Amino acid sequence: MVDLLHKHNIPRLASWLLAVTGTVLLYASPYVALAQRTGKDSTTVVAPTLRLLVIDENEEPLTGVKVTNRTSGLSVISDGITALDLSSAKKGDVLDLSAFGSILSSYTVGDNMAPVLVLSSKNPAVARLKPVRLLFNTATRADLTSASTQAVYNNDLQKMPVTSVLSALSGRLAGLATNQFIGQPGNDGTLTTLRNQSPLVIIDGIPRQLTVFDLEEIESITALKDAVSGAMLGVRGSNGALVITTRRGSPARQRISFTAQTAIQQPLRFPNPLNAAQYASLYNEALRNDGQAPVYSDAAIQAYQDGSDPYRYPNVNWRDQVTKPSSRFDRYTFSASGGNNFSKYFVSLDHINQTGLLRESDANKYNTNNNFQAFTVRSNVDLQLSPKLSAGIYLLGRILNGNDAGFGTGSILANVLLTPNNAYPVFNPNGSYGGSQQYQTNIWAQTVGSGYQQNFKRDMLADFYLKRTLDELTPGLWVRAMGSYYATLSENIFRAKTFAVFQRNISATGAETYQQFGNNGDQANSNGIDYQGRSDYLEFTLGYDRTFGNNGFNALLLANRQNSVTGSDLPYTITGTSGRASYNYKQKYVLEASFGLNGSNRYPDGGRTKYGFFPAVGAAWNINEEDFLKPYNWLSYLKLFGSYGKTGLDNPGYFTYIQRYFDSPSAVFGTGAGGNTSLTEQPIANYNITWEKANKLNLGLQGAVFNNHLGFTVEYYNMKFYDLLMQRGRNTTLLGNTYPDENIGQNRYSGVDLQLSFQQEKNGLSYYATVNAGFQNTKVLFMDEVFRPYDWMQRTGQRVGQTFGYIADGLFQTAEEVKNSATVVGYTPQPGDIKYKDLNGDGVIDQLDQAPIGNTKPSIPFGASLGFRWKGFDVSALVQGVANRTIYMQSASTWAFQNNGFGQAYEQHIDRWTPTNTDATYPRVWIGTNVNNQAVSSYWMRSGDYVRLKNVEIGYTVPVHLLSRIRVQSIRLFANGTNLLTANKDQTIDPESYLSTYPVQRLINVGLNLKL
Structure with a gap:
């Protein structure tokens, strides 16, 4: 294993691996040691004692599982810490594992006297055993x-071979929508929204911006959706939160694990360009449509077609070239x-090596591909210093290294989309880079001849805590202090260089000359800090957890402060207090309340704008605990719950309450050194700026039926966001300055989240299926609009972010139809142009005819996962998608001949309007910009609905009896694929990355997991 790491140029990681492994092995104690005979010189043989451990498929010990011996009738309950001692169990006895009155699994005692029994978290009963992760490193039972x-x-x-944590969430959570808009190495580019909001990422109790790190170190990611779960965040609670909890060690489960995996990445759905002959023919047609003479002769088009003279008539597929x-x-x-009883540990080392799509040249002694490497080290150590005092030290180190061509991958791929195949040859006959007066660069030279650039990111994170129980004062009371420090630095190294391109010219006499554009420059050597920052966090918590007979109490009160510095900006500090209290009676009726009282230093001192109070209340009723439901054996669990509260969102800008003036060298008054530099007034200050707010209502019903095999959750939410920052639409321009954002906007977000799950184990076959969907509706309640004379122009009452434009009414078919239709301001249409509806009937198409275009129905993100296990084999699949979604096409491949007429054309442009192709999907072709056809309109709206086979995994775990001699706990071989198949209406685009130059990747991955 270490040799493998050395082979991939990471000797330091190999050294760390040796050091950590050596340390861990001192603690490791395989369970087989629990049932050993005495030495061979002894005359006494100790009877083996059955000691089993109950875990879930995430290798986390489970608490509350009842193990009953059918023969003896004796039972024990797992505590999640120690292995269960079943001294009376004998070979052949059958053990039933149950929870909440349901049999989860059965186990027949065999020769293995230290088995590890795995229960699926897909079972609703097992899911109820797992703690619900809440804010500030707290947890509770799901039914409480x-x-x-x-x-x-x-x-x-x-199961997802991705770099970003957010990219692994697609289709997994109800109400969570994801959009992977880019597939660049080290940047999966996944936009994540939770009930139409961008959730706050919280890692181990602290808000952080880290999303690229080792997926194996994550125990769980919990979405907090409502007010009672997020109110303690105060001014950061309105958008919900994703609580990431990293893994901890356990004395009940010693483990060493190594995973090696490798994947092939393939780009999805590059736009297909026209070849040179097709391009020239269509270009001539566009010129004729614009009333201009064609520029390509029939002979030239034939030369493009047959490739008889590739230097004068090139046909370069630039995508395949670079x-x-x-x-x-x-x-x-x-x-x-x-x-052990003193310390628990979890350590991990992770290395990613991801290569990009750019081709390279053997002539270079350096790498010009867009590669990405990551090295991550995690160490979580918890210490029990005394019976009452515990502590923890959590460390994270991360190194991210990026490499790229000097010109930059984004710019290169953008030029690929814009450059026609016949623009210039890759090389001239003399070996120089091809180019021309119109194209004074060369994409291949940009790829391999522009030098290179590198980026180095360094992140360091350290969390510390001390916790002291105060049972001597009153049982259940405890206090905890926590501190954290995070530092980040990103540095760029530039070693780019310029290059010359040459246009080859042939005179009438056949003389060959070259015209040069640009210069061959020396390679630069400079570096600069891209960004740097640091953050410190302090927290003090007082907690209480106690049960008196039928009454259970849980309370939390904390004060915290987070201070962040980015670059040269002044610190951004959020300070406040928050709390939560919960009461339950007989674990049947639950009352909860939480609050946040905090604010930031980006608001003026004093008044109502500095700090805010954000309360929330909730209640839950475990209906299945009622006596009147006891006879209904088919009902395993049923909980009715709801919450209501006020949350906040900190969106202050950079000290926008202070009127600022920036100096500018654009004008100088006076002469010589005594001249006065002019001052530029910045936007008008808003001294009354404050945090945005939301009132959130959430109602839900959760349950399980048929012996906990079928589970369901239904939730309705209604959220009013108000005091949203925006500019007034009726501001006058007479002042001559930019007006500030003010707290005036109001939006409503409402919808339903659904989840349905089924899990069963029968005759050694365990299988499951889960479906989730979110119905998300939005509405603008108020915005200060400019005067709009017609109802269809009003933004108020429409969906949030609704696109407005002209409503297309097909294409003009004849000159007579053009003559009898409304006129277009500043443009004379012709047959084949887009026709728009004259909504106000004034005979003119102008801004008064713009209305909502695209989808106005609730958006529906959805996901479905299913899988099974049988005799060491496991198979799983994940489907993800969205319905009622429209997208506006405005990418570099949307229109033909962009970029002042020098742009590329694509396959979809073949189906353009002509007098003989009147039902075309594209208007008549034109050169450059067309103010009528390129206007924002419904014509360019496309269905964004899609269904994607997001992930499939097949694995095989080698039977334990085959591993006993090599002292390996388990070996698992697996293969998985990501972004395998996509079904959407427009097959020429990817429904997620349709605006990106770097396409989403399909990954075919194989790997090996070894556990000691």
Whole structure:
């Protein structure tokens, strides 16, 4: 294993691996040691004692599982810490594992006297055993909270070979929508919204911006959706939160794990360009449509077609020239966990090596591909210093290295989209780079001849805590102090260089000359700080958790402060207090309340704008505990819950309440050194700026039926966001300055989240299926609009972010139809142009005819996962998509001959309008910009609905009896694929990355997991 790491140029990681492994092995104690005979010199043989451990598929010990011996009738309950001692169990006895009155699994005692039994978290009963992760490193039982939460666990996250945590959440959580808009190495580019809001990312209790790190170190990601779960965040609670909890060690489970995996990446759906002959023919047609003479002769078009003179008549497919059909993604992860009564530990080392799509040249002694490497080290150590005092030290180190061509991958791929195949040859006959007066650069030279650039990111994170129980004062009372420090630095190194291109000219006599554009420059050598920042966090918490007979109390009160500095900006500090209290009676009725009282330093001192109070209340009723439902054996669990509260969102800008003036060298008054530099007034200050707010209502019903095989959750939410910052639409321009954002906007977000799950184990076959969907509706309640004389022009009452434009009414078919239609201001249409509806009937198409275009129905993100296990084999699949979504096409490949007429044309432009093709999908072609056809209109709206086979994984775990001699706990081989198949209406585009120059990747991945 270490040799493998050395082979991939990471000797330091190999050294760390040796050091950590050596340390961990001192603690590791395989369970087989619990049932050993005495030495061979002894005359006494100790009878083996059955000691089993109950875990879930994420390798987390479970608490509350009842194990009953059918023969003896004796039972024990797992505590999640120690292995269960079943001294009376004998070979052949059958053990039933149950929870909440349901049999979860059965186990027949065999020769293995230290088995590890795995229960699926897909079973609703097992899911109820797992703690619900809340804010500030707290947790509760699922049936003892009214909070709206949902979690995804480590086992599902690791099925996705991605770099960003957010990219692994697609289709997993109800109400969570994802859009992977780019597939660039090291930047999966996934936009994530939770009930139409951008959730706050919280890692181990602290808000952080980290999303690229080792997926194996994550225990769970929990979505907090409602007010009672997020109110403690105060001015950061309105958008909901994704609570990421990293893994901890356990004395009940010693483990060393190594995973090696490698994937082939393939780009999805590059736009297909026209070849040179097709391009020239269509270009001539566009010129004729614009009343101009064609520029390509029939002979030239034939030469493009047959390739008889590739220098004068080139036909270069630039995508194939500069990009590879596939690239690599390699990942190696080592982790170890375990502990004893004094300490628990989890450590992990992760290395990613991801190559890009750009081709390279052997002539270079340096790499010009857009590669990405990451090295991540995680260490979580918890210490029990005394019976009453515990502590923890959590460390994270991360190194991210990026490499790219000097010109930049984004710019290169953008030029690929814009450059026609016949623009110039890659090389001239004399070996120089091809170019021309119109194209004074060369894409291949940009790829391999522009030098290179590198980016180095360094992140360091350290969390510390001390916790002291205060049972001597009153049982259940505790206090905790926590501190954290985070530092980040990103540095760029530029070693780019310029290059010359040459246009080859042939005179009438056949003489060959070259015209030069640009110069061959020396390679630069400079560096600069891209960004740097640091953040410190302090927290003090007082907690209470106690049960008196039928009454259970849980309370939390904390004060915290987070201070962040980015670049040269002044610190951004959020300070305040928050709390939560919960009461339950007989674990049947639950009342909850939470609050946040905090604010930031970006608001003026004093008054109502500095700090805000954000309260929330909730209640839950475990209906299945009622006596009148006891006879209904088919009902396993039923909880009715709801919450209501006020939350906040901090969106202050950079000290916008202070009127600022920036100096400018644009004008100088006076002469010589005594001249006065002019001052530029910045936007008008808003001294009354304050935080945005939301009132949130959430109602839900959660349950399980048929012996906990079928589970369901239904939630309704209604959220009013108000005091939203925006400019007034009726501001006058007479002042001559930019007006500030003011707290005046109001939006409403409402919808329903649904989840349905089924899980069963029968005759050694365990299978499951889960479906989730979110119905998301939005509405603008108020915005200060400019005067709009017609109802269809009003933004108020429409969906939030609704697109407005002209409503297309097909294409003009005849000159007579053009003559009898409304006129277009500043343009004379012709047959084949887009025709628009004259909504106000004034005979003119202008801004008064713009109305909502695209989808006005609730958006529906959805996901479905299913899988099974049988005799060491496991198979899973994830489907993800969205319905009622429209997208506006405005990419570089949308219109033909962009870029002042020098742009590319694509396959979809073949189906353009002509007098003989009147039912075309594209208007008549034109050169450059067409103010009529390129106006924002419904013509360019496309269905964004899609269904994507997001992930499929097949695995095989080698039977334990085959591993006993090599002292390996388990070996699992697996293969998975991501972004395998996509079904959408417009097959020429990817429904997620249709605006990106770097396409989303399909990954085919194989790997090996070894556990000791």
